[in-house]
Amino acid sequence: MDLKLYNTLTRKTEIFEPLQKGRVGMYSCGPTVYSHPHIGNFRSFLVADLLKRFFEFKGFKVTHIMNITDVGHLVDDADEGADKLEETARKQKKDPLEIAKFYTDSFLQASKLLNIKPPDKYPKATEHIKEMIDMVKILIDKGYAYVVENNVYYDVTKFANYGQLSGNTLNDLNAGARIEINQEKKNPQDFALWKHDPKHLQQWDSPWGKGFPGWHIECSAMSSKYLGAEFDIHTGGEDNIFPHHECEIAQSEAASGKKFVHYWLHTRFLLFDGEKMSKSKGNLYTIPELIEKGFRKNAIRYALISSHYRQNYNFTFDGLKAAAQAIDKIQQCVLRLTDLGKTGKQGEIREQLQDLAANCLTEFDAALSDDLNISKALAVCFDFIRQVNKTDDMNSTEAAALLDTINKIDSVLGVLEADDNEVPANIIELAEKRKAAKLNKDWKAADAVRAEILAQGWIVEDIPGGGYRIKRGENA
RNA sequence: GGCGGCGUAGCCAAGCGGCCCAAGGCGAUGGUUUGCAAAACCAUUAUUCGUGGGUUCGAAUCCCACCGCCGCCUCCA
Known part of the structure; x- marks a missing residue:
């Protein structure tokens, strides 16, 4: 069955056609490791995980890359000022790399709690400075970038499609006028590829003197290294659309001369109790904090994946409780089938049950194939469970077959973690x-x-x- | 100012022109079952889809207007 996905680039739902039959190259924007990642970050990571698992369910071989940004995101609006990592480092009087390692570990632990399948590689920005410098060189050679006073900027007027992804035209951006005029730049919208700033703690040698990379170049450099200059799908949060992904396209396509990414998938922001999450509101929950409050990790996962990725998800504690109940319903059915698999009589599987299982998988596939319609997919799952619960006199073969169906579904949902609850x-x-x-x-x-x-x-x-x-x- | 999204039962949420007197989950109520529970099953819980017009044989679904909510526009998943 064809998979249809909404492509931010074309603003249309399109049939997914991979570059190579049966294979998917997928890049996901990962965390910037200067603080503990929160549930909002994880919604985006979980959507990537869900999509990847669904690709695998459909038989694709997925190569998944997720970057870890441990350098270079600038703090204020004018490409000036302190780097986020550095800000934290100065506050805590630690080396930026130490800070990065601490929060990388936090991110990896929480990912594990949420049963996120690790990508094939988590490349770190600081380990790819050379690749970034090489790409910046190419951009300068090809005339897309220019050097001013040890800084390198990308000239957005040289790239005709700048704005295609976000819909921001250069004129609109001018009108927006939120950009402080930087006299060095040819155009206010030009963005930094390499920055010089003696106050910066993280510094690397480059053809333009000591400095550090701009905050879009890492994804262009690392994606091309691990997935090639042209690949299938790129995911991220909606806030990445502009400027981050817009700039990635400009860099990568200018450098390679090829189309960069075929499908762009963006996850809409999470709200907490109907409001945007922010530090000042104190509603930026992390995964360990929620577990501390007594919520189950698989309930958190379920809640975060249970609504459509292009819809704001309103995260509430009541929603978490509902999620836990819903999982229990599935779990209860699994327990029964497991028992029957062991204790039931031997026998043949009835045709009616065989059809039930087959139809369930077909419909589940159809639902998720429709731009990841998870609500529909869950409805299919629960309808199936009711039918199973209604079935009496099940033999062990039947129980095993039905259990296998649930397990196939859960290979995508990932909420039925192996029962690690040894009863004391x-x-x-x-x-x-x-x-x-x-x-x-x-x-x-x-x-x-x-x-x-x-x-x-x-x-x-x-x-x-x-x-x-x-x-x-x-x-x- | 520019770009985009949303408004469906107590809550979450699918449906996007006829199969809808609208899926599924949570919650609630009654029943079956149970020593009592739990779980499970059955039934009930929106004749109606923000409001008002229009298009159509037919609209939650298309168009227009209005009301309300939200996001992005160089920190952010």
């Missing part, structure tokens, strides 16, 4: 004690033990037939 021995003991009490019809004792188990953070549930099941409770 004392809890099992208590559960056995309760079972014994129940056999004696000593309901009081049985209920007391159940309360005790709950107090320790676990839930016992009876299964028809006299058995029971132990689940992790809220605080386990």
Whole structure:
């Protein structure tokens, strides 16, 4: 089935056609490691993860690159002033690279908690200074860039398509007049490829003297190194459209003479309780903070992927609770199928169930193939689960087949993490004690033990037939 | 000023010209089941899609106007 994606570049939903059959080259704008990444950052990373997993579900071999920006993002509007990393470094009196490492680790840990599949490579900007310098040289040689006083700027008037991605024309940008006039630049919209600033803590040698790279060049340089000058798909947050991605296109296409990226996918911002997240509002939650508050990591993942990526997602604690409930519904079904797979009778799979499973996967595929219509896909998933729950007298072959279907779906959703909840021995003991009490019809004792188990953070549930099941409770 | 998005049940959210008296999740209510629970299942929870016009045999879906909300326009995913 064809995958359709909304392409920011053309402002149309298009059928995805890879450069190479069966393969996808994908680049995602990653974090700038000067603070802990928050849920908003992760929504964008999770959309990339969802898309990548869906490509794999459809049988594509994906090469996924996500950069880690550990240098070069300037703080204020005029390409002047302190670098964000440096600002943090000065505040904390640490070396910028130390700061970068600390927050890179924070990012990687949170990514793991959210069950994000690691990209094939997380290239770091500071490890690709040479590649960036090489690209800047090419841009100067080809006449797209010019040197002034140890600084290198890109001349936007030389690139005819500047503004194609964002819809910003040079005239509009002039009218916007938010740009402080920098006398060095030929045009106010020209952006820095290489900057000279003796006050900067991070410095590298270059043909233009000591300095540091401009903040768009790293993605152009690293994407071409790992994916080639021309590749399939580039993802990021909506704020990246302009100027970052617009400038990447200008740099990469000018340097290579080829089309840069075929499909641009941008994730809309997350709101928190209907408001934009910001430090001043104190609503920039990080993943560990939410876990600290008692929310489950897979609920956070579910919440963040459960609405369409081109829609603002309004993040609320109530939404997280709803997400946790929804996952439980799936998990409950998985538990039952797992039990039946072990204890059910041997047998053939009924045709009706075979069709149910096949249709589910087809519809799930169709939903996500429609520009990642996740709501529809989840609806398919829950419809399937209801049908499964309604099915009595299931044999072990059937249970295994249906379980396999859920697992295929979860290879994309990634919310059913392997059950790492080893039930402690004392809890099992208590559960056995309760079972014994129940056999004696000593309901009081049985209920007391159940309360005790709950107090320790676990839930016992009876299964028809006299058995029971132990689940992790809220605080386990 | 320029570019773009949104308004569907208590909440989240799909649908984008007829299959819609509108999917799915959460919540709520009643029922089946259970020692009691939990889970599960069944039923109910929008004859209506921000408001007003229009186009059409037919509109939540297209057009116009109005109201409200939000994002981007060189820090930001």
